[in-house]
Amino acid sequence: MLGPVLPLPQQPGRPPSPGHMIVCGDDALARRLAVELRYVYGERVTLLLPPGRDADSPETPLTQRGRAAALFGRMSAAMNRAGAANGTGGGGGSGGSGGDDTNAGVEAVRIMEAPEPSDDVLEEAGVDRAAALALVYDDDERNIRAALTARRLNPRLRLVIRLYNRKLGQHLEALLDQAAAVAMPGLDPALLDASTTVLSDADTAAPALAATALTGSSKVIQAEGLLLRAAERTPPRTGETTDPGLCTLALLSSTTNNPAGTEGSDSSGDEGPQLLPDRQSVEAAAGRGTVVLEAITRAEPGRPAGRMGGRGAPLAQVFSRRLRWSALGVAASVVGLAVASVWTTHDSVLHSTYLTLLDLLAMGDPAEKGPPARQVIQLLSGLAGLLLLPLLVAAVLEAFGTLRTASSLRRPPRGLSGHVVLLGLGKIGTRVLVRLRELDIPVVVVEEDPEARGIPLARSLHVPTVIGDVTQEGVLEAAKIRRARALLALTSIDTTNLEATLYARSVKPDLKVALRLYDDEFATAVYRTLRTAHPQALTRSRSVSHLAAPAFAVAMMGRQILGAVPVERKVMLFAALEVAGHPQLEGRTVEQAFRAGAWRVLALDATPPADRNPDLAALPPYAPEGGPQPPSGLIWDLHPGYVLRAQDRVVIAATRRGLAELLRRRSTTSPRRQEEPRR
Template identity: 35%
Template sequence: MSRDTRKSPPGSPSAPSLRPFTQARYYSGMSDHFIVVGGNALAHRLAIELTEQYDAQAAAIVPAEETPHVVQLGKVLGADGVIVDGAVTEESLRRAGIDRARAIAFVDGDDRANIHAAMRAAALRPGISIVIRMFNQRLGRHIAQLVANCTVLSASATAAPAFVNAALQRPHSVTAGGRTLWIARGTQIDMRQTPFLIAADVDRDRPADIDMLPEVAARSRTQEWMLLQERSTEHAALQFLDVSHTDLVGNQASTTTRMWWRAVDALRFFTSAKLRTVLIAAVVTLLVAFSGIWLLARPFGWALYESLLDVAGSAVPDVYGQPSAVGGDWQRIFQVAITLSGVVLMPVVTAVFVEGTAARRGVRTRQPGTGLRGHVVVVGLGNAGTRVTTLFHDLGVPVVGVERDPEARGIAAVHGLDVPVVTGDRPIDDALRRAQIARARAVVAVTGDDVANLEAALESRAINPDVRVVVRLFDDDFASHVYTEFGNTASRSVSYLAAPAFAAAMMGREVLGTLSVLRKVLLIAEVAVEPDSALAGAAQRALDRPGLTRVLAVRRAGSTEFDWSGADRGRALVAGDLLIVAATRAGFGGLPGLVG
């Protein structure tokens, strides 16, 4: 699917002029700032994350094309905070103040361009913290060893599990300190579990109104739950994952049914519609005639022998005037029918092999099977779509891809997994029908265009009203309307899910994972207490800030085990302690010692 690259009209109020940054005035007295390189959705979110959540100073190097995200970067950082350059050159890096910057992130969608730019930055400023966005994670591990002080992350790999779990309606989890945490909602909550943390309150009447890490009076968990019920809110709790993920693949058809559909798929694969019509007619005629000969007191083996010879044109007709063999006139009629159908059948079989060979040379992916049931349709095979499709395949969930661009990078990837794909620039409803959306369990629309994703979701729901819908949407207001108006629907944003991890990497911190509560995210992170950190000497309870942060567990200096009990929260933290913290984006950005 193509990405929306509509430009704002030049000179419009919503599109501030972005000119090449020719003076170092903006950065002349600043140091320890952050540089974002890229002009896409992730660059936009990352700039917001740095400036709003961490209250840090940032600059951006963007491409010359004035896309909507580049325009928004100009609004976030100011026109003078955006350096416009067709490529990441030494000049643009110096203008961005790389000699005084604390960290730089390369978040363009081109792996090769990011690698080259990162190496150029490392040569200009040895020791600078570098974060690279790369789709190829195997290559990324080698690059992280090659470039000093470098962290390689994949936005699509970070966000993909949230899309998959939303489609399967199963909890997304994060492993921390040897335990697995997940967000439970409503009747899923087991109040007997510990630890038990109220992660969020969601107003049922206004699902977009989410109170993350709310302050709750000290009372029993049952009383907390009753209090939340009286406030007409839905409770979302952070607790251990202790559920069995079943029914991933859905109801399995019987062996006979599966064999029948496989035969149909094989026929569809090897033949065109015209050949199938001729072939089926010839075979039906042959079967009827064979049955007639068999029923005329012929043994089955003898009837089969004569029929096969007749098909090959080797039959010996009766001589006129002599008495016929067993069967009489009816046998003659059936033999004529078999011979004539054989005349048609043999060339058709030859044509099938020729056509199949030619088709296999031109077709790179197989088509969805007619008998496909309980599968997931992924619309858009870009970076995110490829990751999502791969995860479904790894889980054993049947999956079908839909991609308009036959040259998209995901085509080759899913071809290697033998995943069926519908390609071509056809109407989305036709593509969805070819993907057997009527019998699918879920559709995940993850193109780079919000409108295209919404269109795919609406067309899917029109064909299959019961299908589970997961939509990739960048715009938060857009997503809020989707949640309000449509049931059995989830919305996720790749950049929103990935930006906290990239920002944390720039800060030198590690985010273990993110947990979603609708469109909000809760970060689970490890925070080490350094000797010179502001955390050293602070009481543990000082980090429990409603709406911002909560300490889940502590591994005390010299210990090898995490304490999840929550006891002794008044203890002063010392250098060497390791904390597992649940935090909102704002809370994580405000942890002491994150920004120098």
């Protein structure tokens, strides 16, 4: 049964208007995505949540609806305060971008409750009139089932689906797009406007979480088989010069006197980094770290995560040190006996060695008629043979035990240092583990559940793993926390992450720490307290939903997202846009189209429109073996005076509000969206 529509304060009970956005989910990502659509892009939103308590925060007895209402209420109040400070009044628009929505704040948000997104529920939510639908349940099967239903109810609907299984996601995208094309024969595929997009919050957030364990790390964005590397650079010292890169994407809040800067919590109120600064700001920002577009290289097939310790177990791990010394002693005795045989019998070296080995293995004839020296050597060889037998048995047993445990979890080796301690091997922790191993960073994993999702991966990668409750004494010590370079606390329980962080800091005060916290206010308080108590140590608090929501929101707006780069607690987006319909771009030069703090044109797709790759993020088809690689149509060294034309497609770097302004103005001026008849 469909639950009641639960209006927020001062919300009129009206059906959803055409062109609204629907978000269906059961965790924090759904709520943050709805907030992003409403308060960044100014869209009308219908939020469908399951009834009952919030599973994300079992310690706090709040329902999904209660958390969503509180979140929208805080955002509405913040927007009203910002509007009053600017003298413009409150509103739900984005950054002064205008728009056709005259209702502000929570009035444009509709919250519904239902256990499942069934046909009746989606029809009640207005899926037949909606512009886009996001299915972000934490269950892949539920998302797929709802996507098939929604595509049948509205073939024109733009779908954004959250799936952890990446291969299945690729097949699902093709299937749903094909279903839309069959349901609307003769319709221009361009009108579908990115019909189906499959994303993973784990894949979106993992690079940012892994990057917190590094200093001067690089983030990689892929576009048409090319890799864009955005490198974080520390402030140069006096007299030093650094390569400015292709362009400066951001100025960090860190300075030479404060390496940690003001960054930390995703929701802290401190002044953060400056995204897409102009030349004057870059020149005036002495002593601040930067994020620069450093290099562009051709993408290669995915590099698998490397195993720790190589593909096989080394000899030192197969046989113990005591056994190796025993074998060396037996070998030395054999050599000594062979030398003694040569010296006493005046026989050849080869023949003396042969007789010694026969005696050692009890295969030689008794030297009854031989000289006394030969008889003594034979007795000593037999004695050495008796010592060899237990040595061979021990070697077999140790080798068998090593092979038996090779498929089990490894323990942290004694001399390990400079590694990252990773707490939790759920969906997020597993993706972060893969990312760290792709970067060849040594990792030690701590997981309480021996049947956790990422345990088989840790076993296959030979990653040292400690099974135990991290809050229990001795568990972090077993993970060699005293010699670790960083701690990533990524379990789904805030108190567990906090307790592990506090204990690790008590053991090693300068340890670099990144912890995953659910509640925004709690994360801000924890970050500020840890920064005050340990000013020389790097502390970061991260929210997976905060990192992933911008990419999901832009996909719902119907534009192609190439990637999202977190810059401290802010997010910079890379997207591909058609110039047509954007007055901020069309008819302007590249230099004129640049707006500091909003967007910047990075590249131009020179491929003719009819031959363009519809998915710039996908690898182009590789040439036959031995043949030349197909040239890329993207031009990165654009002349500042190049005039952008309507038929051009560009790759831009933009802030969330900057991209929202481009998309909102496009939606309010595009005749296609206003005059297109619905079927």
